[in-house]
Amino acid sequence: MRQKTQPQQLHTDYPSECTTIIVGRQHTSDGSMIVARSEDWNAVLAKNLEIYEDTDHGPERFVALDSPFRCDLPKRALGYSALAPYHLHGHWGSAGFNSVGVGMSATESIFSSDRALEADPLVPDGVAENSVFNIVLPYIHSAREGVERLGSLIEMHGVAEGFGVGFVDSHEIWYLETASGHRWLATRIPEDQYFVTGNQSRFRKYDPKDHANYLASDDLIEFAIQHGLYDPCAWRVRLPRGLHP
Numbered sequence: 564m565r566q567k568t569q570p571q572q573l574h575t576d577y578p579s580e581c582t583t584i585i586v587g588r589q590h591t592s593d594g595s596m597i598v599a600r601s602e603d604w605n606a607v608l609a610k611n612l613e614i615y616e617d618t619d620h621g622p623e624r625f626v627a628l629d630s631p632f633r634c635d636l637p638k639r640a641l642g643y644s645a646l647a648p649y650h651l652h653g654h655w656g657s658a659g660f661n662s663v664g665v666g667m668s669a670t671e672s673i674f675s676s677d678r679a680l681e682a683d684p685l686v687p688d689g690v691a692e693n694s695v696f697n698i699v700l701p702y703i704h705s706a707r708e709g710v711e712r713l714g715s716l717i718e719m720h721g722v723a724e725g726f727g728v729g730f731v732d733s734h735e736i737w738y739l740e741t742a743s744g745h746r747w748l749a750t751r752i753p754e755d756q757y758f759v760t761g762n763q764s765r766f767r768k769y770d771p772k773d774h775a776n777y778l779a780s781d782d783l784i785e786f787a788i789q790h791g792l793y794d795p796c797a798w799r800v801r802l803p804r805g806l807h808p
Contacts, residue, residue, distance in 0.1 A: 581603050582601045583668065585736055588754050612645075619639050621637070632688055636698065642701075646659065656696030656697045673726060673760075679742065748778075
């Protein structure tokens with residue numbers, strides 16, 4: 564008589580550590596720029612490579628399938644590639660390039676301090692990691708423009724969670740981090756440096772006068788001073804440490 568066996572249980576204790584690695588062109592043998600990210604998505608869930616074409620009649624509204632986020636979209640959209648979960652078409656695009664050569668990696672989960680979120684809380688129906696890629700990449704023509712579009716969406720809708728996003732074009736790399744519910748900071752990655760982060764906010768230095776290398780919410784410094792997250796009398800100008808854990 565054959566002994567009955569219990570069905571094998573799938574191992575579900577997956578690691579949860581997204582890691583982003585960005586490398587400036589002076590650190591590569593062929594002068595290329597690198598924006599790379601590992602993803603802590605369940606490997607059992609297949610990803611689909613989605614290809615979209617340029618259109619003058621794109622969707623005018625984004626409706627998230629797995630969160631309450633909604634936003635209006637420009638009717639004209641660039642074609643782009645995306646890596647989406649098989650069951651969430653048009654969401655969680657993850658990584659790809661658009662038809663004018665701008666690349667995007669989204670997103671790296673990061674976290675703000677309790678004090679910062681008490682002053683500017685997360686927004687449950689705000690921009691979330693599921694939507695960032697698909698509401699930005701089809702509508703930008705440079706890495707810097709990607710930062711500006713995403714920053715404006717963060718300020719308008721707020722964010723439901725913290726995240727970091729990389730942008731690259733043929734000239735430069737930018738990386739954006741959320742700071743609280745409606746605040747953000749982005750930095751141009753220098754060509755002679757590399758950047759590594761694993762589910763953590765990394766930015767500490769910010770020069771609001773250096774528009775060539777920094778972009779941020781207009782009131783980032785004022786917000787931090789008002790809520791005791793930054794001391795303007797400090798001997799060096801740094802990103803408010805109180806914004807991050």
